[in-house]
Amino acid sequence: xxxxxxxxxxxxxxxxxLTKWLKKPGERVERDEPLFEISTDKVDTEIPSPAAGxxxxxxxxxxxxxxxxxxxxxxxxxxxxxxxxxxxxxAAAAVDVPxxxxxAPAAPSAQVAAxxxxxxxxxxxxxxxxxxxxxxxxxxxxxxxxKIDLSRVQGTGAGGRITKQDLEGYLAKAAPAxxxxxxxxPARQAEAPAPPSxxxxxALAGARIEPMGTMRAKIAEHMLASKRTSxxxxxxxxxxxxxxxxxxxxxxxxxxARHGFSLTYLPFIVRAAVAALREFPLLNASLxxxxxxxxxxxxIGIAVALENGLIVPVIxxxxxxxVLGLQRSIVDLATRARSRQLKPDEVQGGxxxxxxxxxxxSLMGTxxxxxxxxAILGVGTVDKTPVVLDDAIAIRSICHVSxxxxxxxxxxxxxxxxxxxxxxxxxxxxxxxx
Amino acid sequence: MDYGEALELQRELAASRxxxxxxxxxxxxxxxxxxTMGRNGRMENLxxxxxxxESAGISFYPINxxxxxxxxxxGQLVGYPILDLREWKRDVGAYVRGIEQTIIDTLADYGISAxxxxxxxxxWVNERKIAAIGVHIxxxxxxxxxxxxxxxxLSYFRYIVPCGLTKPVTSMAQLGVxxxxxxxxxxxxxxxxxxxxxxxxxxxxxxTPIPAASEREN
Numbered sequence: 001x002x003x004x005x006x007x008x009x010x011x012x013x014x015x016x017x018l019t020k021w022l023k024k025p026g027e028r029v030e031r032d033e034p035l036f037e038i039s040t041d042k043v044d045t046e047i048p049s050p051a052a053g054x055x056x057x058x059x060x061x062x063x064x065x066x067x068x069x070x071x072x073x074x075x076x077x078x079x080x081x082x083x084x085x086x087x088x089x090x091a092a093a094a095v096d097v098p099x100x101x102x103x104a105p106a107a108p109s110a111q112v113a114a115x116x117x118x119x120x121x122x123x124x125x126x127x128x129x130x131x132x133x134x135x136x137x138x139x140x141x142x143x144x145x146x147k148i149d150l151s152r153v154q155g156t157g158a159g160g161r162i163t164k165q166d167l168e169g170y171l172a173k174a175a176p177a178x179x180x181x182x183x184x185x186p187a188r189q190a191e192a193p194a195p196p197s198x199x200x201x202x203a204l205a206g207a208r209i210e211p212m213g214t215m216r217a218k219i220a221e222h223m224l225a226s227k228r229t230s231x232x233x234x235x236x237x238x239x240x241x242x243x244x245x246x247x248x249x250x251x252x253x254x255x256x257a258r259h260g261f262s263l264t265y266l267p268f269i270v271r272a273a274v275a276a277l278r279e280f281p282l283l284n285a286s287l288x289x290x291x292x293x294x295x296x297x298x299x300i301g302i303a304v305a306l307e308n309g310l311i312v313p314v315i316x317x318x319x320x321x322x323v324l325g326l327q328r329s330i331v332d333l334a335t336r337a338r339s340r341q342l343k344p345d346e347v348q349g350g351x352x353x354x355x356x357x358x359x360x361x362s363l364m365g366t367x368x369x370x371x372x373x374x375a376i377l378g379v380g381t382v383d384k385t386p387v388v389l390d391d392a393i394a395i396r397s398i399c400h401v402s403x404x405x406x407x408x409x410x411x412x413x414x415x416x417x418x419x420x421x422x423x424x425x426x427x428x429x430x431x432x433x434x
Numbered sequence: 435m436d437y438g439e440a441l442e443l444q445r446e447l448a449a450s451r452x453x454x455x456x457x458x459x460x461x462x463x464x465x466x467x468x469x470t471m472g473r474n475g476r477m478e479n480l481x482x483x484x485x486x487x488e489s490a491g492i493s494f495y496p497i498n499x500x501x502x503x504x505x506x507x508x509g510q511l512v513g514y515p516i517l518d519l520r521e522w523k524r525d526v527g528a529y530v531r532g533i534e535q536t537i538i539d540t541l542a543d544y545g546i547s548a549x550x551x552x553x554x555x556x557x558w559v560n561e562r563k564i565a566a567i568g569v570h571i572x573x574x575x576x577x578x579x580x581x582x583x584x585x586x587x588l589s590y591f592r593y594i595v596p597c598g599l600t601k602p603v604t605s606m607a608q609l610g611v612x613x614x615x616x617x618x619x620x621x622x623x624x625x626x627x628x629x630x631x632x633x634x635x636x637x638x639x640x641x642t643p644i645p646a647a648s649e650r651e652n
Contacts, residue, residue: 010525034572043526044472045571214503341483344592 002051004073006066009040016040017065017211018072023055029075036072053077063211146171215309226371231407234366234378236400237419241382243429244268245397259324266302266356267326269379269401272425274298274319277352280418284351286372287409301350301370302330304337305360311337312370314350323431358382364400374406375415377422437468437495437506440514447516448577459516460626462619465506467492469594472503472568482593492593503594504566509585509605511615511622515630519574522630530555530567532629533580537565539625540582540618544611554601557582562604582606584618 006016016038023029023036035049053075060072143150146167153170155162212220226232248263255263277284277298286293298319301312313333315321321329336342353370358381367378380400387396401422405415440463450456469492471480480487480494480503487494506512519529534550537557541548541564548559557565565582583605591603606613626632 010523010527010529012527013525032573040526043530043569043571045526046573048573339483340481341486342481343486344481344589347481348592 001056002053002075002077003071004035004050004075006038006060006068006070006072007047008068009038009043009045013040013068015065015067016045018060018062019044020062021058022046023049025055025058027055029053029055049075051075051077061209064209143167213308219309222371223368226368229371230369230374232366232369232404233407233412233415234402234404235412235415235419236364236402237416237423239399239401239423240387240427241265241268241397241399244426245382247429259328261327261331263323263327264330265358265382265399266330266354266379267323268426268429269356269377269422270300270302270315270318270326270330270354271323271431272422273300273352273354273377275425276418276421278319279421280414282410282414283375283405283418285374285409286351287374287406288372292409295351297349297351299349299351301353301373302333303353303355303370304334306338311342311347312350312353313337313342313346314348316349353377354379358399364402366402367404369404369406374409375418376404378402378404435463435465437465437470437493440465440512441495441497444514444516444577448572448575451516451518451575452573456516458518458521458630458632459514460623461514461516462623463512463514464508464510464615465512467507467590468495468505469493470495470497470504470506472497480594487593490590490593492590504568504581505590505594506581507586507590509583509587509607509615511582511584511618512579513582513619513622513626514579515576515626517576517630519571519576524574526569526571529576530569533567533569534565536622536626536629537580537582539629540622541606543621543625544606544613544618546606546609546611558601559604559609562602564604564606564609582618582622583608584613584615 006018009016017040018036019039020037022034029035029049029052031050031052032048034046035055037044037046039045055073056076057074058072059074060066060070066072148167148170150162153162153166155166244265248265248268252263281294282292284295284298286295297317300315300318302315303310303312313336315326315329315333318326318329333342333346336346350370350373352373353367353376355365355367355376356379357365357367358379362380364380365378367376369376378401380402382397382399384395385398386393387398388394389396401419403415403419440461444461447456447459447461451458467490469480469487471494482490484494513533515533517529519526523529531550534555534557538548538550541557541559546559546564548557548564550556551558551561555567556563557567565580567580568578569576570578583603585607586605588603588605588608606618
């Protein structure tokens with residue numbers, strides 16, 4: 001039985017993503033015949049089989065990233081006929097049957113015995129016998145500069161490598177107890193005290209692991225970049241939507257019949273936001289270094305949830321549209337966003353964004369600013385609620401509207417004045433919608 | 435050169451290189467408007483529909499390599515090195531860094547100070563991507579390669595950028611450098627030879643594509 005391992009593709013490369021199996025369990029493979037493909041750092045590589053025989057076990061599924069030296073599969077050596085002497089290589093059964101004999105000869109790790117669950121990332125990389133494994137130039141330099149004896153540092157990287165985090169953790173622990181030189185060399189990772197920096201969570205047995213996908217990765221990057229860029233503050237106002245609700249109720253059927261789409265609360269909110277943005281143009285601005293860019297146009301981005309992510313198409317010149325025009329734009333953009341028919345410039349050039357999480361039942365939220373904008377409005381559900389009006393309890397349609405703003409540019413007073421204007425526009429709504 | 439044609443040429447050369455039939459090669463080409471999608475790419479990353487691509491005159495190639503969706507087009511210098519890494523270094527990381535260095539050195543010739551961003555393969559100028567890299571390796575022989583924006587019409591990148599969420603792209607032209615693709619290719623070939631330690635033996639094909647064969651110094 002030959003173990004097939006994740007190869008080391010270069011000095012600086014400690015893991016790889018298995019992107020495709022070119023053979024199925026039970027299939028015959030020749031030595032040096034491409035067996036699987038991996039992806040590392042924008043490089044995709046076909047990996048040839050280390051032996052000729054039958055692929056008996058596949059331990060790492062497609063899409064999973066594992067450390068170098070991780071066993072990803074096993075091959076029963078010999079030609080088809082010879083191998084038949086031992087476990088019958090019948091296609092389907094071959095996957096499970098050989099796992100029992102496989103447990104005996106193997107030394108590398110306990111995991112060998114476990115049959116097919118996806119190998120948890122990095123787990124297998126531990127048995128590497130070298131004391132420290134190859135070191136990155138950064139780690140070497142840190143060790144030199146801080147006079148660290150590397151044999152005292154437990155590596156947690158793939159293949160037991162010592163990473164920058166390990167050194168930082170070591171230094172952090174060593175600093176207070178510098179004199180107590182008896183820092184125990186932890187025998188195994190399991191005994192190591194709480195890891196100094198957040199470790200990626202280990203996949204539990206049976207977990208499904210799949211790659212993130214580009215859109216997801218872009219969203220992740222964009223969200224974090226926004227959190228790093230802006231000083232986020234959120235303020236929440238309670239808005240009495242009763243007047244708007246009544247108007248909507250009155251026109252709903254007629255509107256649907258006349259225009260072919262329904263009338264929602266959102267265009268009213270957009271209209272009110274536009275009025276407030278006109279009065280407080282700083283919320284319709286961007287920061288460019290130390291300059292404030294006041295935008296000419298009011299282009300409102302509307303967050304649209306997609307099956308696997310979200311997109312923020314933009315209503316251009318929103319200040320030139322009435323409720324009907326806004327509703328038409330919203331329906332059109334949302335529909336085309338979901339069928340991926342948006343044109344590139346329809347997702348760019350926004351100057352302010354609105355996210356309507358109320359449609360999913362949320363009362364209120366603290367949205368993240370859509371860079372390079374400086375504020376985003378979050379709209380909660382509109383619910384009939386008992387409220388005190390002139391010392392009497394009344395039933396009103398209440399909506400919580402939140403504004404996340406960039407405190408680098410906008411102070412709380414202005415944010416709340418903006419919200420006051422928006423609230424007022426909605427509460428005393430007088431404009432006709434038809 | 436049409437993308438499909440270039441792909442076929444690469445396949446032939448890579449297969450031949452694996453057998454030791456040819457020396458290392460560096461193909462330098464310019465493609466018409468093309469969007470390629472790696473096997474691991476997801477259709478959702480392509481913002482435009484097939485119909486929209488067709489009406490914009492963009493060919494679409496789902497291709498058999500990993501990675502993202504990519505745009506190629508006029509004004510972009512595309513390089514496909516077909517190298518046997520066993521004769522250089524068996525290190526894909528070093529290979530990619532070498533490609534980056536080649537492009538960084540080339541840009542320096544034009545007074546552009548470009549660099550790397552840790553964790554984001556490619557070549558960057560002020561957080562804007564000027565060159566993309568995507569490599570395939572079979573039996574240590576490389577194919578696919580890099581795309582450097584010389585005077586690319588950057589608006590085409592919008593077809594593949596969802597929500598404007600990615601870091602922006604740039605080109606030499608956008609940075610104020612007026613250079614031709616062929617001329618840039620020559621400069622790049624010289625740096626490539628230096629970085630990868632081979633002697634470049636340039637051979638000009640018809641019209642725009644500029645394949646350059648390279649011979650390794652022994």
